[in-house]
Amino acid sequence: MTTNQATGLALRRWRETAAQPDSLLIDGFHALKHTLRFGGEVRQVLTTDPAGLAELADRLAPDVAAAIAAAAVQVPAAALRELVPRPHPTGVAALAVRPDGAALLERLRALPRSAPVVVLDNPRNLGNIGAVVRLAAGFGATGVVTTGDVDPWHPGVVRAGAGLHYATAVARLTPDELPPGPLYVLDPEGADIRSVTLPDEALLVFGSERHGVSAELRARADALLAIPMRPQVSSFNLATSVGMGLFHWMSHTSSGLPG
Numbered sequence: 001m002t003t004n005q006a007t008g009l010a011l012r013r014w015r016e017t018a019a020q021p022d023s024l025l026i027d028g029f030h031a032l033k034h035t036l037r038f039g040g041e042v043r044q045v046l047t048t049d050p051a052g053l054a055e056l057a058d059r060l061a062p063d064v065a066a067a068i069a070a071a072a073v074q075v076p077a078a079a080l081r082e083l084v085p086r087p088h089p090t091g092v093a094a095l096a097v098r099p100d101g102a103a104l105l106e107r108l109r110a111l112p113r114s115a116p117v118v119v120l121d122n123p124r125n126l127g128n129i130g131a132v133v134r135l136a137a138g139f140g141a142t143g144v145v146t147t148g149d150v151d152p153w154h155p156g157v158v159r160a161g162a163g164l165h166y167a168t169a170v171a172r173l174t175p176d177e178l179p180p181g182p183l184y185v186l187d188p189e190g191a192d193i194r195s196v197t198l199p200d201e202a203l204l205v206f207g208s209e210r211h212g213v214s215a216e217l218r219a220r221a222d223a224l225l226a227i228p229m230r231p232q233v234s235s236f237n238l239a240t241s242v243g244m245g246l247f248h249w250m251s252h253t254s255s256g257l258p259g
Contacts, residue, residue, distance in 0.1 A: 010046060010073045014083055017043050017095050024098040025155040028088030029056050031163030036064040038166035041097040045071040048080055048091035056090065088159070098153055099166070107169040108143045108179045112201060115142045116249055117179050118242055119205040121213045122148035130160020131239035132206075136168050137161075139246040143169030145178060145203075147214075175216055178203060182222040185213050186241060190224030198249040206241055 017023055023043065026035050035042060047053045050072055057065035077091070084093045108117060118136050123129050129144075129152055136144045146152045152170050181201040186193075198204070205221070207213035218224065227236065227244050236244070 006073075007075050007079060010044075010075055011079055011083065014044055014046065014095065018083075022098045023095050024153060024158065025084070026094040026096045026163055027084060027155060027159040028162075029053065029060075029090035029092050031088075031159060031161075032068065032092060032094050033057070033061040033064060034163035035094070035096050035166050036067050037061065038164070040099075040163070040166040042067075042071060043095045043097065045073065045092065045094040046075050046080060046083070047072045047093075048075065048077045048087075050074050053090070053092055101171065104143070104169045104171045105173075108145065108171060111180060113142050113181070114200050115140050115253075116198065116200065116202040116204050116246070117142045117181065118144045118246070119178060119203050119217075120144065120146045120152075120238070121175075121205055121207045121217055122146075122211070123150060123208055123238065124148075124210075125208075125238070126150070126154055126156035127160045128238045130157045130162075132242045133157070133161035133168065133170055134164050135239060135243050135246060137164035139243075139250055141168060141246060143171065145170075146172045147175055148172075175214070175220075183217070183220055185218055185221035185224050186227065186245060187213060187218060187221075187224040188226050188229075190226040193225040193227055193245065193248055196223065196225060197252045198245075200249075200253060202249070204242070204245050204249070206238060206245070208238065 026032050053072055054069055057068045080087050118132060118141055120132060123146055133144050152172055158165055181203045183203050183205060185205040205213055205217055227241055
């Protein structure tokens with residue numbers, strides 16, 4: 001088989017696989033590394049630079065380097081641009097299986113929990129949502145739930161989250177479908193968060209910088225909590241607020257990070 005034939009076959013397979021309803025674009029080396037490391041099922045990997053990809057994997061992810069090398073197929077940069085509108089600088093893209101929604105909900109709703117669930121109320125910015133997923137994975141949060149019409153598994157969110165969706169549970173729910181647990185809403189009018197010990201089963205609710213948390217969720221809150229902030233500063237970035245909330249929880253829990 002010639003190089004052109006092999007490329008054509010890889011591209012046809014990609015288009016067919018991408019059309020499957022449970023296929024998810026994994027964009028960039030770090031997203032691919034985390035997808036494999038945390039048990040994601042990868043269907044296809046394309047790269048413009050096999051040698052560079054192998055060097056990255058050997059240096060930064062030796063635990064999954066063999067799996068990456070076995071799956072990677074070389075394609076020209078122009079061909080990758082046809083498939084991925086904005087290819088990652090690492091020159092690699094993959095298609096993985098999006099996890100089953102029912103299984104994610106089971107993980108989120110199971111009690112007792114050893115770590116909070118982060119709730120993002122109607123977030124709009126894909127990069128912010130992805131950054132929160134990275135934080136949740138790093139702190140060992142049970143998961144991230146979003147309300148509203150933005151899919152938290154959008155490829156732009158997965159790219160911003162560096163594939164760490166597979167390291168936690170990420171789902172979009174309505175307010176009535178939220179997992180059980182006490183509801184702590186982060187709100188400028190709330191009590192100083194430093195005065196409260198957050199339980200492991202807490203739901204930590206954050207709104208967007210512009211609109212805050214909806215009146216519906218504020219009314220349902222077990223407590224309103226505020227992160228102290230210098231007067232006349234409008235707000236913290238969403239991901240920054242989530243990071244401070246999770247750090248406060250972790251600093252006062254005996255659960256610790258999962259192994």
